[in-house]
Amino acid sequence: MLETATDAVVESFRETKDRRLRQVVESLTRHLHDFVRDIEPTMQEWESAIGFLTAVGHTCDDTRQEFVLLSDVLGVSMLVETLNGSVEGTESTVLGPFHMTESPRRELGDAIDLLGTGRPCVVSGRVSAADGTPLPYTELDVWQCSEDGFYDVQQPDVQPPGNGRGLFHTDGEGRYWFRTVVPSHYPIPTDGPVGRLLDATGRHPYRPAHVHFIANAEHHRPVTTHAFVAGSPYVDSDAVFAVKRGLITDFTESYDARDAERFGVTVPFTHAEFDIVLAPEAETKQ
Incomplete structure (x- = not known):
């Protein structure tokens, strides 16, 4: 069932006209789903993750780019x-x-x-x-x-x-x-x-x-x-x-x-x- 869910999402991008975009979203889907299967987050943990990314976005302004900073510290x-x-x-x-x-x-x-x-x-x-x-x-x-x-x-x-x-x-x-x-x-x-x-x-x-x-x-x-x-x-x-x-x-x-x-x-x-x-x-x- 879990594998079927991944395949269904990947298939949903089949009509993407931009070949590079299709490659990116298909790979992102597969890796992200593998990551979720690996750590098996609770709903509370997943909500915390979404909250963290939301906070990163809210911290960005004209002179500060928190998403760049996050990308930096993760290598x-x-x-x-x-x-x-x-x-x-x-x-x-x-x-x-x-x-x-x-x-x-x-x-x-x-x-x-x-x-x-x-x-x-x-x-x-x-x-x-x-x-x-x-x-x-x-x-x-x-x-x-x-x-x-x-x-x-x-x-x-x-x-x-x-x-x-x-x-x-x-x-x-x-x-x-x-x-x-x-x-x-x-x-x-x-x-x-x-x-x-x-x-x-x-x-x-x-x-x-x-x-x-x-x-x-x-x-x-x-x-x-x-x-x-x-x-x-x-x-x-x-x-x-x-x-x-x-x-x-x-x-x-x-x-x-x-x-x-x-x-x-x-x-x-x-x-x-x-x-x-x-x-x-x-x-x-x-």
């Missing part, structure tokens, strides 16, 4: 990223729940830190194709938390809108640079249903320090990635499973006066080099 976001990642370019990571506002356009060398309270940090690098050819005028969307571990949307009374964010374009040689502060490790939001899930399962909510990037160049596959701060707490136990060893980046102390003058900062300052490689648009996923 689904990283699984999707890995399945769609390039075998030639820079490794991809999660988008995260805080890419909810548009980054302000900035010129190369501008500061994305509008608070001016920490030691200056310069992040620079080059964007290139898989064959090493520089990619001039690549669009770079950058965002990060403050040195205290908060994004601008979390502290609207403390941080001005757009703090820690910038939309840049590389120069004619594919290079970029901007001024900021070294971000802190931080907890993902724990005041909602996802936070309660972590608490109930004994998991910590922390992410290691990082800077987000989305690089987008014509005729190349865009990449969403992070530069993780080497030595940051939780770099070995990221709550959203996004750390990849190749993305761990040294943020080093520099006393180079010539570099400081070139970047518009004073010594000592922190410097991180993070290069990005984009795969060709026509690449076939392996």
Whole structure:
């Protein structure tokens, strides 16, 4: 009888004209039914599950995406990223729940830190194709938390809108640079249903320090990635499973006066080099 119920639901989608949609709903039905048979939930447990998902939806707003957060902590976001990642370019990571506002356009060398309270940090690098050819005028969307571990949307009374964010374009040689502060490790939001899930399962909510990037160049596959701060707490136990060893980046102390003058900062300052490689648009996923 239980197997018959699954077959009946799958059959109900038989007339779906979109072949991909039919594949998705049929597979979802079979896996979801197998999951229910496996755990055999009581009616009270199933109602609690529906209530949890309802609460996740109610927690979403214009600056917070609790469903993305749920996907992140279950490792689904990283699984999707890995399945769609390039075998030639820079490794991809999660988008995260805080890419909810548009980054302000900035010129190369501008500061994305509008608070001016920490030691200056310069992040620079080059964007290139898989064959090493520089990619001039690549669009770079950058965002990060403050040195205290908060994004601008979390502290609207403390941080001005757009703090820690910038939309840049590389120069004619594919290079970029901007001024900021070294971000802190931080907890993902724990005041909602996802936070309660972590608490109930004994998991910590922390992410290691990082800077987000989305690089987008014509005729190349865009990449969403992070530069993780080497030595940051939780770099070995990221709550959203996004750390990849190749993305761990040294943020080093520099006393180079010539570099400081070139970047518009004073010594000592922190410097991180993070290069990005984009795969060709026509690449076939392996």
